[in-house]
Amino acid sequence: MGIIVCGTATLDTVETPCKRVEEVLGGSGVYAAVAASFFHPSVQLVGVVGADFPPAYAKQLENFGIDLGALTRVENGKTFQWGGKYAEDFNVRETLFTDLNVVAEVQPNLDNVDTDAPYLFLANNPPQLQLDAITQTSHPKLVMCDTMDIWINTERAALEATLAEVDILILNDSEACLFTGDANVVRAARAMLRYGPHRVIVKKGEHGAISVTESSFFSAPAYPLMHVTDATGAGDSFAGALIGYLAALDDTSEAAVRRAIIYGTVVASFNIEDFSINRQTSVQFSDISARYAALQEAVRF
């Protein structure tokens, strides 16, 4: 019951009020694959990097058990570089630069992927690329996809075509409101069901997440974290842990998805305690279980 994660592997430069780090390991695919690996032994990362992608970063990912056979290395190319800056409360992020480099030049290649893996997560990417990935896999049991404001604004038609093939759509509250033109997040989430996904999960950062289907509504709390170091990758960690848990159980029922969302919340809460995937390297499954139990207690009434 393997997982394919299609997304980016990047070199990130991040500024927070406390610190600045340069060219650290990042990217939607990286964060999601690492998070999924806590739950499932078979995670394949599909993406493109340049010749400058440090072997030490690849080694870090392999230490999480992630299969890099479909992470194309472009010998004359440079890795996607992203720069961002956070203000005091981490709710607002300013993008300082986006150098797509090899991501703009070379298509991800699924030839080396076990396309029978039934769980497919399409992390943020141009919608046409996401649709191509769906087409190249063998009728996965579950397709989950993320998206971003830039594609809603510039690739609306392609995004709608992709959504028609997707089971679970996962996106931020501001993106749900942007897509639908509706300021009410619950209404916006429900409206997006009409585009194809049978479930829409809206990430609300420090306010948790909601999940809607035609017949269900789930409200997940955020983990009450007192110290945030770097919010980069929180959403991708959330999504990766979520699909990792579903794949591990091979269960996509409402009950399983609710538990998966809480596991996603927990893994994201660890991720933002340090830059890059640094915190994840020391997280044990018992740490994850402890925060899961704390969230159970936090919502009990």
Add this chain to the structure above:
Amino acid sequence: MGIIVCGTATLDTVETPCKRVEEVLGGSGVYAAVAASFFHPSVQLVGVVGADFPPAYAKQLENFGIDLGALTRVENGKTFQWGGKYAEDFNVRETLFTDLNVVAEVQPNLDNVDTDAPYLFLANNPPQLQLDAITQTSHPKLVMCDTMDIWINTERAALEATLAEVDILILNDSEACLFTGDANVVRAARAMLRYGPHRVIVKKGEHGAISVTESSFFSAPAYPLMHVTDATGAGDSFAGALIGYLAALDDTSEAAVRRAIIYGTVVASFNIEDFSINRQTSVQFSDISARYAALQEAVRF
């Protein structure tokens, strides 16, 4: 186990993207007392109105079983008038005018109040007035108070003196951050415990509420309302229902407070479905129970 609600009774003019209403019944005390009355038969409203306060409004309140013996009517005075305007998403409110009138001239009078009532809610008011009300009551079992940005900015010392005498502080997320200078709401809530309250409840509007003590953390969802008509009074309805439920059970344990917060969430969700207290006039307890059950289902995992 009666309840005293000290707060305002006002004539409100409210503009929303859909409609404008003039001089409708409003005020922190009114919303809170009506909400409390769903749970408890003995609710006394302490406040000051002018000669222009419509008898029909007083009658409306009496129909909820609210005791108006301590709602002072100033014969040559005018009732507090407030005007506000909401944008599309109801998260941002613009105050158009605030004519305090009799509220600036005449102190609320607790002479006609059964000051043995052990549950005291101090709705938003100048902190010195809140402290006076505590002093005039006979060691209430529970004192809960609300406050507002204006008092944090202009009456800090008086507010701190009041907080030292309060059991539960209830305020908005932006106010908690303003008071503490901390953008992290969880940290801000915990920091406010140092000022005296043994519990701080932070209202987050469409994102629900959190409640913290030295040893507990509770995260309450918002009710997933698809249609909001007027958000005025939501916070006061939330607080009123909360103290109404606690007084009805005469129980201030963690478990009781958690259930009370959910009842507060439910009553607030009805309040914002119409202007003034219009929606509350047709709410049955079975309606409240149905939404309570829906919230139980919404957080279950």
